Amino acid sequence: MILNRRHLLTVFAASLVAPAAAIAADGPLNVVATTGMIADAARQVGGDLVSVKALMGPGVDPHSYRQTRTDIVAMTRADLVLWHGLYLEAQLEDVLLDLGRSRTVIAAGEAVPVAERIGHPEYEGRYDPHVWMDPELWRHVVLAVRDALIAIRPDAQALFVANAETHLADLARLSDYAARSLSSVPPEARILLTAHDAFGYFGRRHGFEVLGIQGISTESEAGLNRIGELVDLLVERRVGAVFVETSVSDRNIRALIEGAAARGHEVRVGGEVFSDAMGPDGTYEGTYLGMIDHNVTTIAAALGGDVPPRGMDGRLSAGL
Template sequence: MLGLSLIAAGSILAVTISNIGTAEAKPIDVVATTSMIADAARQVAGDRAKVTALMGPGVDPHSYRQTRSDIVAMTRADLVLRHGLYLEAQLEDFFLDLEKRKNVVAVGEAIDPSLLLNFAGHEGRHDPHVWMDPQLWETVVLAVRDALINTDPEGEATYRANAQTHIADIKKLITYMKSVTKTVPEHSRVLLTAHDAFSYFGRGFDFTVMGIQGISTESEAGLRRVEELVNTIVDRNISAVFVESSVPERNVRALIEGAGARGQKVEIGGTLFSDAMGDPGTYEGTYIGMIDHNSTLITRALGGDAPATGMQGKLAAGS
């Protein structure tokens, strides 16, 4: 009987130790403002974090205001990852207050300021759309990694290994983008979109980029700006302009009508992901898929050569 008791006691102790281990391995709670940052956190953290994105598909971060449930989620989180660079303009005051009490990291601000583009008309501010150039986004991934390590030091080895794997995938994406975008004819290398979110893409891959609205969707597109762009479309014989998933397309439609009145036929080249990714659970709902979609669509619409299904054959053909 004594032997059975000892065995039973040992079994109970083993279960208890196992439960303690499980409790210690409970995922940390991470809240990210944008879907792009949330994707980086998921790629780097793996099972060590439960990641929630505040802004889903089609949501414009420039005009987003926190909800009651957002406030609850962020005040309870172990780590809050925000973009910074004044992207979440309506949340700035809230974050200034939250940072006094919670672990909040502005991962976009890890990028060397000398590599950032200026925000025209706003002294001391920079264009926040750095995810459009994967060469810059690598730095953001590393900032996410470091924030996770500081929050959960026991997971450091996991975070470092996962970040290395994700950055290797981003480098493959960069190679693909360079190979396909260079096939766009020189005279067609003009990317005209609803708002000026693609300047980093243009700088990194040699496109002239024009937005009807400014860097922020909060700015208004005046009649003079629309007229200027119509002149550009006609002068440069531009045949395709692009709408964005998170910005109303009425201004793009106005451009097409204006160019048509001047005898220039212009088509919508497709819908680009600018400030938000695609639907969760889809390839386009990942950072890699988002940028693959954009670069493939831009290349094909402007007369270049890229496979319809993208870098990995995962894009919905013709999307």
């Protein structure tokens, strides 16, 4: 059941009749996160002291996600609600702002300094929200989650700090692996074309030209002119591989491939990458580290780089 704003306010008011359970020092914190990436940060930092629910699972597009009654109930009962911000959860923003009047609600993605964000090409004062594509930026989010947990459970500060440091060390290793792997791609092959423009931070960090059929949001339309322009680019620059995304339809990517084929140029799907959602729950790719490891390894291998077939630590689910 999808809730509009009027329904939300009714459910929200009713939820306040029964107050959220008190935060017990001997029980796990009840944390609700919008995206899988934010949820993973909470699990890594909180460890056994948190119970985390992600509203958006594998394959779910956060740009168009709308809350359900179950989501509202979960959030109003949570000790802490974590969302990304930066206008990623566009359809949920009013809900979360309303909720913040009576609950601890943190937009963790907005911890990334403004100077390090990529501006939105069409809207002044808005930014590309896909900061998780760069582990160096994701550090800011992990620290924001750590601080939010400490504010609620100051008695567990030492544990949260230690867990965060361990995870930040893993992010540093991941960043180093990405730099090594992607630098092995021939410079002329460093063109990353996907369904929507989710890889801007990735491209900026590693020197790739990033192209999306749609804009930063999957809500934008991909016109025939845009597809025609990209077919021209594929043919003229002899691009050999493009990528599909797990949370976006591959219809437009297939149209590009067919358009290039009609002009005598073969383009293949270089692989499936994670853009706005992680992999299946319970898998390595269902963690932030696994998500980015998969993307780096898949992209580098498809574009002629030298990478181990199962990623940074040999944990990817299938060889390339």
